[in-house]
Amino acid sequence: MTQAPTLAAIGTFALLWWAQVAVPGPNFVRITNAALFTSRRAAMSTAAGVATGNALWCLIALSGAAIFQQRPELRLTISACGGAYFAWLGLQMLWRALTARPAESASVVGVPTRRTFWQGLASASLNPQALVYFTAAILAGFQDIRPGLGLLLIMIVLAVTLAWYEVLTRILDSAAARNGFRRLKPLMEGVFGVLLLAGAVKLALPLIQT
Numbered sequence: 001m002t003q004a005p006t007l008a009a010i011g012t013f014a015l016l017w018w019a020q021v022a023v024p025g026p027n028f029v030r031i032t033n034a035a036l037f038t039s040r041r042a043a044m045s046t047a048a049g050v051a052t053g054n055a056l057w058c059l060i061a062l063s064g065a066a067i068f069q070q071r072p073e074l075r076l077t078i079s080a081c082g083g084a085y086f087a088w089l090g091l092q093m094l095w096r097a098l099t100a101r102p103a104e105s106a107s108v109v110g111v112p113t114r115r116t117f118w119q120g121l122a123s124a125s126l127n128p129q130a131l132v133y134f135t136a137a138i139l140a141g142f143q144d145i146r147p148g149l150g151l152l153l154i155m156i157v158l159a160v161t162l163a164w165y166e167v168l169t170r171i172l173d174s175a176a177a178r179n180g181f182r183r184l185k186p187l188m189e190g191v192f193g194v195l196l197l198a199g200a201v202k203l204a205l206p207l208i209q210t
Contacts, residue, residue: 054158
């Protein structure tokens, strides 16, 4: 009888995290862009970096996030770095969209998977909103966090993130999808650039309000 609420809470945690991952944001933009304009392998390498970064935020939330509670300026510092990083990426995409030639829209640039992993890790690690989400979800769903349960939640974060992007990148890896999106590369990069800039503004709002 005592296990039912825990199992229900674990299932709810997994479903809510899936919904969180599926909502388009900076990480979604990075991975989708890699899938469409480089390769599925590069996209999944980016997704692995994103999943690792999110798992680290989950670990911090499980530890109580005491350091962030005692030193809120650290969170603001990460928000500032994250906002600057996303703004830089967004401006890069907008520049490519505005300066692309018609022949360039069909080109595919190879990127080492080691580099894309670190790009994904940086994207997730510089977004402290994940810490807010995990702290709220854990406090709302669980009363007693033991090491085994904590490890399970971290594994759920990794598994759900990678499973979602596995499905998404397989869909985008079809020849019809890739060819169609490559023809629209300048437009798509412009949209992605705007989304990244919106993410940068969202991270910068707490800094403006303080």
